[in-house]
Amino acid sequence: MINTVQFDTASLMVALPEIFLLSAIVVVLLLDLFLTKPFKQVAYYLTQLSLLITGILSFNLIGQPETIIFGYSFVLDDLASVFKVFMMAAAMVAMVYSRHYLIQHSLFKGEYFVLVMLSILGMMVMVSGYSLLTLYLGLEILSLSLYTLIAIARNRAGAIEAALKYFVLGAIASGLLLYGMSMVYGISGSLNIAEIATFANSTVLASREILVLNFGLVFLVIGIAFKLGAVPFHMWVPDVYQGSPTSVTLFISTVPKIAAVAMLVRLLVDGLGSMQPYWSDLFMVLAILSIAIGSIVALMQTNIKRMLAYSTISHVGYVLLGFVTGVITGYSSAVFYILAYVLMSLAAFGIIILLNKKGFEADLISDYKGLSKHSPWFALMMLMIMLSMAGVPPFIGFYAKLFVLQQVISSGMITVAIIAVVFAVISAYYYLQIIKSMYFEEGDKETTVNAPMDMKLVLSINAVLILVVGLFPDFWMKLALSLF
Amino acid sequence: MISLSDYLILSAIIFCIGLVGIFVNRTNIITLLMCVELILVAVNTNFIAFSYFLGNEAGQIFVFFILTVAAAEVAIGLAILTLLFRIRGSISVDVTNSLKG
Numbered sequence: 001m002i003n004t005v006q007f008d009t010a011s012l013m014v015a016l017p018e019i020f021l022l023s024a025i026v027v028v029l030l031l032d033l034f035l036t037k038p039f040k041q042v043a044y045y046l047t048q049l050s051l052l053i054t055g056i057l058s059f060n061l062i063g064q065p066e067t068i069i070f071g072y073s074f075v076l077d078d079l080a081s082v083f084k085v086f087m088m089a090a091a092m093v094a095m096v097y098s099r100h101y102l103i104q105h106s107l108f109k110g111e112y113f114v115l116v117m118l119s120i121l122g123m124m125v126m127v128s129g130y131s132l133l134t135l136y137l138g139l140e141i142l143s144l145s146l147y148t149l150i151a152i153a154r155n156r157a158g159a160i161e162a163a164l165k166y167f168v169l170g171a172i173a174s175g176l177l178l179y180g181m182s183m184v185y186g187i188s189g190s191l192n193i194a195e196i197a198t199f200a201n202s203t204v205l206a207s208r209e210i211l212v213l214n215f216g217l218v219f220l221v222i223g224i225a226f227k228l229g230a231v232p233f234h235m236w237v238p239d240v241y242q243g244s245p246t247s248v249t250l251f252i253s254t255v256p257k258i259a260a261v262a263m264l265v266r267l268l269v270d271g272l273g274s275m276q277p278y279w280s281d282l283f284m285v286l287a288i289l290s291i292a293i294g295s296i297v298a299l300m301q302t303n304i305k306r307m308l309a310y311s312t313i314s315h316v317g318y319v320l321l322g323f324v325t326g327v328i329t330g331y332s333s334a335v336f337y338i339l340a341y342v343l344m345s346l347a348a349f350g351i352i353i354l355l356n357k358k359g360f361e362a363d364l365i366s367d368y369k370g371l372s373k374h375s376p377w378f379a380l381m382m383l384m385i386m387l388s389m390a391g392v393p394p395f396i397g398f399y400a401k402l403f404v405l406q407q408v409i410s411s412g413m414i415t416v417a418i419i420a421v422v423f424a425v426i427s428a429y430y431y432l433q434i435i436k437s438m439y440f441e442e443g444d445k446e447t448t449v450n451a452p453m454d455m456k457l458v459l460s461i462n463a464v465l466i467l468v469v470g471l472f473p474d475f476w477m478k479l480a481l482s483l484f
Numbered sequence: 485m486i487s488l489s490d491y492l493i494l495s496a497i498i499f500c501i502g503l504v505g506i507f508v509n510r511t512n513i514i515t516l517l518m519c520v521e522l523i524l525v526a527v528n529t530n531f532i533a534f535s536y537f538l539g540n541e542a543g544q545i546f547v548f549f550i551l552t553v554a555a556a557e558v559a560i561g562l563a564i565l566t567l568l569f570r571i572r573g574s575i576s577v578d579v580t581n582s583l584k585g
Contacts, residue, residue, distance in 0.1 A: 133546055140553045144560055151564050160567045161580045167561055168516055172506060174557075175523035178550065179499060182527050182543075186492075186534035191542045239583040 011069040024050035032110025047113040055088030075130035098247035119145035123259035162243025177223025183216025231289040241309035250349035290317030295427035336480040340400035370443025381463035390431040491533035499526035
């Protein structure tokens with residue numbers, strides 16, 4: 001059954017968003033060579049247009065029955081389509097913010113947009129990957145583009161150092177993931193997720209086979225934890241967030257997290273779902289450590305990008321808690337959390353970029369002193385974002401935490417829920433610290449906002465969405481529940 | 485006759501050498517790249533051994549892809565390394581210490 005690969009139009013239609021995006025990448029890459037200085041903006045607008053069309057194509061595929069094509073290696077289901085639509089939306093917003101930053105810091109180049117689109121293509125392959133090979137290739141397309149994207153600021157020592165650290169640790173993570181994949185392949189005799197699932201589900205597994213599967217599973221979990229940035233595999237996260245140009249940090253902290261969650265779902269829920277008791281235990285440790293270390297170490301940071309990196313680590317802990325429960329509603333809560341996190345993270349880094357000027361990065365917490373005096377509107381936006389990240393109702397961050405903790409409690413893990421809540425309270429301190437410096441401290445230097453209108457508009461909508469979705473979370477919750 | 489377990493033990497040893505090399509080495513980033521390659525070689529050995537003993541070609545196809553990706557990965561790694569050398573004048577692991585906290 002494996003060796004019947006069909007390339008008729010009907011099966012190609014299923015991969016239409018990917019095929020379109022790939023063509024668009026080639027067009028932008030070639031066109032950019034012929035653009036003279038005054039027309040450089042064309043690359044940006046073409047990128048936005050391609051992302052929009054890819055998003056619409058993915059949106060049209062929502063509701064299709066599950067289809068598996070290309071020799072059982074590429075799957076189209078609602079999870080894939082919905083994730084792709086969200087990824088496109090997040091990437092478009094990230095591009096709007098990035099443009100301001102790139103122009104301010106003279107990094108505006110066509111390659112930037114090509115690399116962003118390539119990494120998105122990698123993520124789409126990951127989200128739809130249904131064999132170990134496609135998942136691995138998608139992951140590598142994503143990672144290789146991201147390493148290069150960080151190093152695009154090639155005169156900054158911090159950016160190069162961040163790129164190198166990300167590269168080395170990312171390569172180790174891929175190596176570990178591959179080692180796990182080789183073990184799973186060796187024992188199940190197949191690369192494809194459905195056949196691995198059939199093998200792992202069969203009741204006649206010898207104890208030796210379970211042992212090898214478990215051995216492979218540990219490596220898979222380590223690889224995924226590296227990509228998500230869960231403690232103790234988080235070493236790269238703060239350095240990469242701090243060192244990268246802020247527009248790249250904004251991108252890395254949002255869209256790839258969705259793809260990493262998708263890879264987790266494909267490998268562990270779809271593939272090794274019957275091994276859930278084993279990987280739940282591993283995730284439990286990772287989740288609690290992430291929440292604890294992310295909350296405590298962030299308290300001592302003076303750089304806001306580094307602080308947000310630790311805050312990301314603790315958010316990843318909550319996402320993993322959703323998977324620890326091992327029930328379908330738990331997985332939905334994790335998906336809801338990651339989408340909520342992406343919305344908040346986009347807005348938070350958006351505010352940092354908003355205050356950027358030539359030669360001024362606005363990446364220290366002290367740079368936010370007195371923000372409420374000269375731009376009260378964006379101080380209010382930042383207030384909402386920080387309260388949402390801390391998990392204060394009625395913002396979306398509150399419902400995300402509530403949804404996850406509800407599932408954790410109903411699975412009978414009361415202690416874990418209590419630990420998570422205690423650390424959520426501790427983490428509120430550093431979010432409130434930013435609010436304190438914005439509203440109650442005098443700024444020593446004048447920070448003016450000179451961002452273009454489109455960015456101000458998108459940022460305002462983004463921040464207001466945090467409130468609106470928080471007030472009406474029903475639709476998003478139903479969406480997350482319908483994916484599994 | 486060499487059995488499957490012999491191959492697996494060999495690849496496990498190579499894998500461990502690669503992993504330990506990454507954490508022990510403090511002098512040269514190029515050694516780091518070599519250790520990463522060792523890890524991938526171990527994985528390739530695993531895949532080919534399994535593929536041979538299972539009588540299933542998919543594993544060997546996977547190895548071709550790993551080799552290709554590894555080549556691309558090293559190209560990018562060396563490019564980043566060149567940039568680092570241009571800025572810092574050294575490729576020692578110890579020069580990458582400005583980001584911490």
